[in-house]
Amino acid sequence: MGAQVSKQKQKRKLLTTEKKSLSQLQQNSGLVFPGSDYHPPDRKNWMSGLDPTKICIHNIVWPGSHDSATNKIGIRFVSRPFAQCQSLSIYNQLVLGTRVLDIRIQEGRRVCHGILLTYNIDVVIKDIKKFLSETQSEIIILEIRTEFGHEDPPEFENYLVEQLGEYLIHHDEHVFQKTVAEVLPKRIICIWKPRKSPAPKAGGPLWSAGYLKDNWIDTDLPSTKFESNLKHLGEHPPVSSRKYFYRVENTATPQADNPVLCVKPVTGRIHGYAKLFIVQCFARAIADRLQIYSTDFIDGDFVDACVGLTHSRIEEKA
Template sequence: MASIISKLKELDDLPQKVDSEISNLEKHEKAVKSEAKTLEDLQQKSGNRFPGSDYHPSDRKNWMNGLDPQKIPINKIIWPGTHDSATNEIGIPDITRPFAQCQSLSIYDQLVLGTRVLDIRVQEDRRVCHGILLSYNIDVVINDIKKFLSETSSEIIILEIRTEFGHDDPPEFDNYLVGELSDFLIHQDDRVFDMTVAELLPKRVICVWKPSKSAPPKSGDPLWSSAYLKDNWIDNDLPWTKFQSNMKYLSEQPPVSNRKFFYRVENTVTPQANYPDVVIKSVTWRIHPYARLFISQCLSKDYVDRLQIFSTDFIDEDFVDACIGFTFAKIEGKA
């Protein structure tokens, strides 16, 4: 009898719960629109121009070489990066892919476009993944990188590979990475941050390996520990909230000249499972168009000496050019 009464009460409370859920959805939709308008208003008021914003490299595939490797200190580069880089073929097309795909280009095509920081997640069997959804074997990523390196001579790549949350490390994965990339690996060394691109050549890859349980790389190792690549990711789909969070955490970082780690800002927002729109491309577009605004705001707030890695979903030429242009201005002493 008690269980029947309990069920009847649940049914009696159901309309109220439905009304509450609808109210939450309506409030969230209003918040999304309001925050998008805040960003648009700020862009209209302040603009999105900055020193180097008109710069467009003649060859994005070789943009570091175009800026002159001898003139590019590692700590003055605004590194264009991709978030969840190897998701162009993840999941099942038109079914699960829209909920996990953060990039539409292959790793090779991203590098040719100008991307220089890659974010790769793997699981136990060396397949790339994003959460529970799977993509190709890590060999595809490594082969794309090696192809790009064979076609260029002065481009430095930061390759972050981590074991996805909830998974075990692929067996002997550090040995695999060293074996595949040994000719190109820049060894873990604090002195790298005070060097130019030319001083690192012919080595070309800073590979950050973040295992879930295995021992992290040590000083002097061919691979770098996760302590050398930091960020402050927040799980949120509101664009102004994320924009402000990015700016706040960036303001708390030491200037690049005083730190011995890379710091990443991600111009992304994350779909939330309890709201209707969980397609990554449509959600991330709430903030995607405001990358140049973020750089210009860094300038106005005097955070120029803190911005370093700038990453995005669905990277495009405009995002890359913004990063390269600002790098050019810093090298020329205009920013």
């Protein structure tokens, strides 16, 4: 018991130090970067507003949501706070400007986060289709994976193709060099990551797991995660020469050995430093690597930061 109390005291001291470290870095660095003063007049149609003929797929800084379909996960006020990473529906996230969705499913085609379940994948598909029907030039990266500890839903690749076929941008590494206008009217890059089922075939309607990479660090320490994100991002080539998407997630994760187990207060330790991360990418000469940038509880400021940097790239100012 005494050892556990001592460990918790050390953890709290380390957390305090890491919070101060990020706060001091922000004070010293500021929040100004190329495009930081740009705000899209219509987040729902921000790709259209930037001119689809000028936006190259690889140059987009894609605002994404982590564990996207968890707005109604578990039981409200009981289990939900331990697994909820987003407060908005998929449709409302897309309207806000989110363009990368991270969907976890289990064998019964229900969305899940760990052992907790929520609505059927059909709800996600319906929201995506509604958004696409209301817009003309917005491209979505839809990542769907079988959650750890679960089995792949039967015939799921066929289901995705049946539901989204008319919108799917087929696997083709030349897509990275194309503009949004050149891939239209197709609208979705769908990356399917099964655990045991065969991976999607090259050239088919779905993309395999290797085309969306990340380096997930499971920690509730904000500066540790922040610096890890920068380190791993710097290990990848610039977006102009990559044939895959790379994601950075501005999140912190509750740990079993810490008394704070609810997602929102833990991820909140790093949430406000999203713009600082972009500033530090420029300071460390790796801003040309940033591509997919995701967060818990996505908001307008986060979207604007991504869109602003995209605008700056189009204007050749970044």
